[in-house]
Amino acid sequence: MAELSLQGIAKRFGDVEVVTDFNLSVEAGEFIVLVGPSGCGKSTTLRMIAGLEEITRGELRMGERVVNNVPPKDRDVAMVFQSYALYPHMSVYENMAFGLRLRKLPQDEIDRRVQEAAEILGLVPYLERKPKALSGGQRQRVAMGRAIVRKPRYFLFDEPLSNLDAKLRGQMRTEIARLHRKLGATSIYVTHDQIEAMTLADRIVVMKDGVVQQIGGPIELYRRPANRFVAGFIGSPAMNFLEGVVEDGMVRGRGFTFPLAAIHAGPVRPGEKVLLGFRPEAVRVDGSGAGTLTGDVEVREPLGAEVHAYLSIGGQQVVGRFSPDHELREGQSIAFTVDPAACHLFDPETELAIRDNR
Amino acid sequence: MTHVKSHEINYTKLLSHLVLVVVTLMTLYPVIWVLKMAFTPVQGFSTSLNPFPANPSLENFSYLFNDTPFVRWGINSLVIAAATTLVGIFLSCTAAYAFSRFRFPGRKGMLLGFLVTQMFPGVMMMIPLYLLISALGLLDSLFGLILVYSTTSLPFSTWMLKGYFDTIPQDLEESAVMDGATRGMIFWKIIIPLARPAIAVVALFSFMSAWNEFILAATFMNQETMYTLPVGLKMMVGQYSTEWGHFSAASLLVSIPIVALFFYLQQHLVSGLMAGGVKG
Secondary structure, X not given: OOOEEEEEEEEEEOOEEEEEEEEEEEOOOOEEEEEOOOOXXXXXXXXXXXXXXXXXXXXXXXXXXXXXXXOHHHOOEEEEOOOOOOOOOOOHHHHHHHHHHHOOOOHHHHHHHHHHHHHHHOOHHHOOOOHHHOOHHHHHHHHHHHHHOOOOOEEEEEOOOOOOOHHHHHHHHHHHHHHHHHHOOEEEEXXXXXXXXXXXXXXXXXXXXXXXXXXXXXXXXXXOOOEHHHHHHOOOOOOEEEEEEEEOOEEEEOOEEXXXXXXXXXXXXXXXXXXXXXXXXHEEOOOOOOEEEEEEEEEEEEOOOOEEEEEEEOOEEEEEEEOOOOXXXXXXXXXXXXXXXXXXXXXXXXXXXXXXXX | OHHXXXXXXXXXXXXXXXXXXXXXXXXXXXXXXXXXXXXOOOOOOOXXXXXXXXXXXXXXXXXXXXXXXXXXXXXXXXXXXXXXXXXXXXXXXXXXHHHHHXXXXXXXXXHHHHHHHOOOOHHHHHHHHHHXXXXXXXXXXXXXXXXXXXXXOHHHHHHHHHHHHHHOOHHHHHHHHXXXXXXXXXXXXXXXXXXXXXXXXXXXXXXXXXXXXOHHHHHHOOOHHHOOHHHHHHHOEOOOOEOXXXXXXHHHHHHHHHHHHHHHHHOOOOOOOOOOOOOO
């Protein structure tokens, strides 16, 4: 029995279907991240799980119970909002105690739980303060504390870190991971940041235009993206795509000829148009591996530990990650290799990955 | 250099202070004049420019308290204004919340209707209101006036509060919903405390309009014991002579509750109440 299951869930606002046929089965204690560009329906899906949004079609189950029409307060769900949504007129203590008071818990139990959460989150010195006297990071912690004290069966996070600066975001990300390990509650986390998705998730759900593109573990999504969108969305900088045609076991395009790997040679047909995808980190300058490409360096971005070089191959732009030891000059033409087995092929029409299962 | 500069600043300061002092005196002079007449036991209109009473006495005040139903009128006014404020706030808060948060058929029409009623002068409503109040048997009754006042201030209060409620983020309510709060709890525990500044303004407005209203009170109240203060004060202005001393003393007393209320409500007129609640 799945802890949480969404079967054929859809949401319609007027004439627009913002979520279409969403299917997902979540195990107890699992950390699921919904990721996608803004407007892809990930927040709407989360709000349907929370009960803040009505479900147009499909079935939402919590355990064995169908909860489509169960109000939020009876779903045993706590939610952390993007805006934190703290009650500005209440102290940190009262903010965390509010939900417990509404559930009529005895005062000593409320005290104990708030104290406990405050200790976990390092909020003990701030319990009497109002939200406006807190920094962004502290407010974020209060928002989390308010969810923790409830000891809910499900945690929902709606882009909880997107209002923090980069450094704090990194800190809070590890903190959320630590909290999840400690509390072990089933969590659904919405973000548009693929790094958050990769680092936090047990499984990632990639969405686009209300449709699930792929569901899988972070490494699986990285290694075997189901389509061009997932391939481009997961990983940073994004995967490179070159347009070409299959001929004689090679992909030929403007300015390049690249050998097909054995795993790709089977499913493709000669004369077929394909998109050749390879990740920036698959690029080598040491000549190892079989496939060689030549491009002109257009822009180089030194990041300290590595250099991102934007190269033009027959007018198509690709990016590669190079060691800073390797000297690159803008305008220079360089040859580099990519292991054909590390490449991906996509159908330019359907944008689906071309694999041997075709 | 600094020496010269400090001189310049002093001249500018001197000038601006001079202007302020003059304007303040001009504003205060009539008030001081009322004070003077209130403490002068003469009913005539003194034309002397001297703003201080020659022989100060409390005679006018003692006349008001002992020889007129002034206290009774005060109580009437207080009851009416207080009840109007409470009823008005309750009705406008609940109505404004509904207008702000719910989408229901007729919402726009009703909001517009509220505005339209504000475009007619109040005097126009006098006859129809009189007929209504008379039919309800509420002439010469405090309740009648409370009913009329609290409903006439309703459109302004509702619009004002709706505007404020609109600025309270929806996230706060959804967060409370997740915490397990009902609509009612959200309204009383989240929305109302956050709307304190707007409610204070609406309270002051309701109280003042009920406290100062003359025409309807004069129309609906015929027994002298049911008069409100403005109607009572009018008694002192006769066709041929005006009891300026009594009138001034009464005017002073009438303004005290308004001033007190203003000072009390001032503490709620704070900005930044919503700070720190939501971000982004």
